[in-house]
Amino acid sequence: MRKENNDRMGWEENVRKVTPYVPGEQPENKKVIKLNTNECPYPPAPGIRKLAGSIDYSRLRLYPDTEAKRLSEALCGYYHIMPEQLFTGIGSDDVLAMSFLTFFNSGKPVLFPDITYSFYDVWAGLFRIPYQQKKLDEKFRIVKEDYMTENGGIVIPNPNAPTGVLEGVDVLEEIVAANPGSVVIIDEAYVDFGGESCLKLIDRYENLLVVRTFSKSRAMAGLRIGFAMGSPKLIHYLKDAKFSFNSYTMNMLSVELGAEAVRDEKYFQDTIKKIVATRERVKKELLGMGFVFPDSKGNFIFAAHPEVPAKKIFEELKVRGIYVRYWEKPRIDNYLRITVGTDEEMDILINNLRSIMKNKPE
Numbered sequence: 001m002r003k004e005n006n007d008r009m010g011w012e013e014n015v016r017k018v019t020p021y022v023p024g025e026q027p028e029n030k031k032v033i034k035l036n037t038n039e040c041p042y043p044p045a046p047g048i049r050k051l052a053g054s055i056d057y058s059r060l061r062l063y064p065d066t067e068a069k070r071l072s073e074a075l076c077g078y079y080h081i082m083p084e085q086l087f088t089g090i091g092s093d094d095v096l097a098m099s100f101l102t103f104f105n106s107g108k109p110v111l112f113p114d115i116t117y118s119f120y121d122v123w124a125g126l127f128r129i130p131y132q133q134k135k136l137d138e139k140f141r142i143v144k145e146d147y148m149t150e151n152g153g154i155v156i157p158n159p160n161a162p163t164g165v166l167e168g169v170d171v172l173e174e175i176v177a178a179n180p181g182s183v184v185i186i187d188e189a190y191v192d193f194g195g196e197s198c199l200k201l202i203d204r205y206e207n208l209l210v211v212r213t214f215s216k217s218r219a220m221a222g223l224r225i226g227f228a229m230g231s232p233k234l235i236h237y238l239k240d241a242k243f244s245f246n247s248y249t250m251n252m253l254s255v256e257l258g259a260e261a262v263r264d265e266k267y268f269q270d271t272i273k274k275i276v277a278t279r280e281r282v283k284k285e286l287l288g289m290g291f292v293f294p295d296s297k298g299n300f301i302f303a304a305h306p307e308v309p310a311k312k313i314f315e316e317l318k319v320r321g322i323y324v325r326y327w328e329k330p331r332i333d334n335y336l337r338i339t340v341g342t343d344e345e346m347d348i349l350i351n352n353l354r355s356i357m358k359n360k361p362e
């Protein structure tokens, strides 16, 4: 017994120990109103269903195209960029992780906000990259001067998650311009819901990488499609790292169906319009109930109630079959992140919040 234990101690010392990211729950019960992971409440474009049904299944025995050409062509056409400026991956999580691995090797700390996407510090931990979290101001805004000190790289989501706060492209450009010695990543997972993109800056700044995903605005979280746009030099280094890891990252179905999603511009715009209209309506309802929140430009609202603890509301909603997201973390432990669902789902949420507020749990 004792020896076995010692052996395990031996190898365990050399394990890469990490604290993994904790994703929002994916309940099996389909009746749950799921407002906890910022998925799109509407299905993907109708053409995808048709195409999915007509794909020749015998092609699945072949390896997929390493360059994800069909998807790349669609994206390059849509965003008016050259193929040398585009990198695709398995969701933006894959693209971001690969970017951390590729660009953050100076040994100097990488900078990102203290309240932000909780995967950044996990990747930094996984890759042994030192980092510093810069405190957002009391309105959850970025203090740009914080990002003008010596650093090994910068990551900023715009709009930020989970706050929904959007920064202007002018502020982000100042940060990019002030840091020619490091790569600046702007994570635009939610920019389609009303933000201005930094994409127009990639021709001017070699050190800027703009990262996007199909998981939120394009309703395809299940297919895992993400991409990055930047200077040909950045993209080249990113591809070298990726092809040293796994050459076949994007599967055949994601490539084909993702390309089809890009083709249906009208469906895309209509879906976004619906979500934005619902978001604005829900903001008014929440204000009426006494909730406070920073103005969100994402498909979610980060709300607190001055009288009822967020944790209580979170638990009460869960009992009632409505899942939202809650973090027991400093500065945000009285906030709930509520994904914007369909109008019907949000009406049920609002009714339940009203009934919870009436009883005012302590």
Ligand SMILES: *Cc1c(COP(=O)(O)O)cnc(C)c1O
Residues within 6 Å of the ligand: 038, 090, 091, 092, 093, 094, 117, 157, 161, 187, 189, 212, 213, 214, 215, 221, 224, 225, 226
């Ligand atoms: C959802 C999200 C991602 C990851 O999306 P993928 O599904 O991996 O494409 C990345 N960044 C932020 C800020 C997100 O909220």
